[in-house]
Amino acid sequence: MFSLYPEEEYASAYDIDYERMAVSGIRGVLFDIDNTLVEHGAPADPRAIVLFRRLHELGLATCLLSNNVKPRVLPFARAVQSDFVCDAAKPLPGKYREAMRRMGTDEDSTLFVGDQIFTDILGANLAGIRHTALVGRIGRREEIQIILKRIPEKPVVFSFRIRKKWRNRRKAGEQPEEKSGMEPEGTPARGTERRPAQEPEDTAAWEMQSKPADPPGQKPGGRP
Secondary structure: OOOOOOOOOEEEEHOOOOOHHHOOOOOEEOOEEEEEOOOOOOOOOOOHHHHHHHHHHHEEEEEEEOOOHHHHHHHHHHHHHEEOOOOOOOOOHHHHHHHHHOOOOOOOOOOEEEEHHHHHHHHHOOOOOOEEEEOOOOOOOOOOOHHHHHHHHHHHHHHHHHHHHHHHHHHHOOOOOOOOOOOOOOOOOOOOOOOOOOOOOOHHHHHHHOOOOOOOOOOOOOOO
C-alpha cells in the first residue's frame, strides 16, 4: 500500500510502550538504526542495549533494517544481540519481508520503528506492515541526501498530525467548534433584547403635572 503516513508518532523510539504492543499481538520489532536508536554513525550505547534486552525478555523478536553496509550494521547488531539486514535499499519492500521472515512474524504481528518518512515509513507501508511508528530523530548530523528528504517530510508530518487530531476527536465523540461568527444558541437577535422595566413615577407628582392650571384671577378649586 502506498502511504506516507505512519500508524503512530513518538518523540523517541525509547518512549514506545512495548509492553502494550506485546499484549496487543506484536511478536517482533523491526528497527532502523541511525538517528532512530543512536546518532548517525554512533555505536550501540547502553540505552540501546538495555532496550533490546527488555524486548527479548518480553518475548519479542528483533531485527535491524538499515540501508548502511555490513561493517556499520554488524557491530551494532552484535552489541544489542539482534538479527539484522543491511544494504536494505529502503523504501523498496523486499528487505522488509526478508526481515519479517527472519523474525518469524507477518505484516500484522510486526512493528516497524524509524525516523524517516520517505525511506522507513514508506517502505514499511509498501511491505504491508500495519503497525508503524515514526520517531523523532536523535541527532542532527546526517548525509546530504537525507537532509534533502527532510524538506518535503515537513508537510507530510503536519498533515498526519492534523488527520490524527481529527480522528481522535471523532473517536471521543467531540464535534469541532464552528467559527462562523454567529451568536450562540439562545442569544436573542440584536435589537430584540428585553429591557428592564422602568420604575413607575411618583403618582402624586404625575397628577400634579397632568392637571390643567387654573385661569388667571380664579381661586383654586374653580371659584372666581
